[in-house]
Amino acid sequence: GEDVEQSLFLSVREGDSSVINCTYTDSSSTYLYWYKQEPGAGLQLLTYIFSNMDMKQDQRLTVLLNKKDKHLSLRIADTQTGDSAIYFCAERGGFETTDSWGKLQFGAGTQVVVTP
């Protein structure tokens, strides 16, 4: 998506932490999401953060949001080979208007490769 940008590739060693970055442009975004897509599979919702929060932690996942810079990151602790996938950042509009109506605007995805 032209309004959401991500780096395209990340290589990380098993056991290290991964950090995937994302920038967005729509200041009216209410929620920001991280989805995981494994090869040939659908989109798995990993986590999301409300736009008035700075941080959210969920087991090995930590989401950081810098609203001023419109920067979102996903940190995966103790990265495993099963974490190899494409990770999509997405921003969601509200349901106040029919222009947005909860639609997700996605980044191009970050391919994460975990090496032993």
Added chain:
Amino acid sequence: DTAVSQTPKYLVTQMGNDKSIKCEQNLGHDTMYWYKQDSKKFLKIMFSYNNKELIINETVPNRFSPKSPDKAHLNLHINSLELGDSAVYFCASSQPSGNEQFFGPGTRLTVL
């Protein structure tokens, strides 16, 4: 148990044919969506329906016609298929009052 399901998973067809993809959700959500993922993995919204009514149509060619017979179903019919329609099509659902949007497993459409 599947929250959002789609059929078929794979669809291979000739140019010019008409085909349909079906989507069903058992989450009780009011809003359903169709997204298209192209060969570069780029995902873009096509349609959004709320309570069987069309809300968003993101400048999709009118060869694509979504139909929502009830709140739990949103089908996608495509007329006169073109090579450029080859993609993975994802159905999703959410609740306007909720935060989560769940996706189906996708339908890989290949037009020859």
